[in-house]
Amino acid sequence: MHPKGHVALVTGGGSGLGAATARLLAKEGAKVAVLDVNAESAAKVAAEIGGIGIGCDVSSAEAGEKAVAEVVAKLGAPRIVVNCAGIVRGARIVGKDGPSDLDTFRKVIEVNLIGTYNMIRLTAAEMAKLEPLADGERGVITMTSSVAAYDGQIGQAAYSASKGGIAGLVLPAARDLARSGIRVMAIAPGLFQTPMMASLPAEVQDSLGKSTPFPQRLGTAEEYADLVLAICNNIMLNGETIRLDGAVRLAPR
Template sequence: MQLDGVAAVVTGGGSGLGAATARALAAKGAKVAILDFNEEGAKAVAAEIGGVAQACDVSKPEDVETALAAAAAAHGDARLLVNCAGVAPAQKILSRSGTMPLEAFRKGVEVNLIGTFNVLRLFAERAAKLEPLATGERGVIVNTASIAAYDGQIGQTSYAASKAGVVGLTLPAAREFAPLGIRVVTIAPGIFETAMLKGLPEAAQQSLGEQVPFPSRLGRPEEYAKLVLQIVDNEMLNGEVIRLDGALRMAPK
């Protein structure tokens, strides 16, 4: 799919991987709508790239319906969805302070898995009604999992389980949407430079980066965005989960 003039939606586009993706898409000529719980961050990125921003809790159907309608009103119905919205809760199941509250586990699943599915289904409903392009495509969906889906560390039960769910929905969604000409691909990033990691001391960031076999550094959001562009461009990429991790396999802790 060629991006020039195409309407795109990026969740979690107010910062990190989503912001880098929104910038990369806009640079290719896409009309980008940013959906983010952090409305201030979304508006800042949208103003920078000439896009639109909408406050949105991806786990709430009414929020997503409203946001997609606003995006369509501004740019027309989108052919590209990039799901970057997510949270990274960290808590042991059993600790000296007691048992992990069920709500703490539920939060990660609600945002990372249910939120991803919620936006995916409502985007697909709209994209399915579009006229196919010359290639037969109607749309592309790129979801974000994590290598924690495979190598979840101690304290990451909610995060790892939710991201494993995103991995698991990729193939059946791609198979279901294939007759509609809508592709579904998931990226599973390793350790990337995000707001959460940038808040750590420099020594801690360096230590994390050194765990990556090669290149021995933290991933850059722009590298995630570059992969999104490659997925959009390559029609044969469908139903696949791509690890973007420099060959990192995380230790238990």
């Protein structure tokens, strides 16, 4: 399904992977709704691409319902949904001061995993109401996992668990939604140039990039967006998590 003429909804679209994806989908002719917990960032990207920006905490059922209803009212039901919203909070399970804070673990799971599921259930319900395209497809949903789902490092228990949950969600979600002609995929990025990565010293970024076998650099948000577009265009891509990582395998620390 080529994006041209269709409605696309991108969470975490105010920066990084989500912003690059929103830009590419708009360039390809989609009508894009940019959702982000930072409403100002969402509005900025939306203004740039001629879409709509909506502030939304994806982990909130009420906020998700309100945001999706606004998208449907202003643009129509989305046929393309890309879930990029996520947070990172590192902590050892047992640190120098004792056991880690449970609320920190809970918050990462709520945003990354529950937030992704929340947006899937809400957008898929709207997709299922659409008329099928010529090939029977009604829509495609892409989630963002991470290589940390498989190669979780020290201090990444919460993040790895949340991203592993997404990898585990792909197949049952694809099977659940197959009867409605809705595909579900996930991308597991490796070491990418994101706002979080950009906060690290240049020498640290360079070192991390060189740990990737090939190409020996950090991935770009545009390369993530390119894969989203490929997923949209290829109807046989369904029920799978694709590692986008230059063959990197993360060391324990």
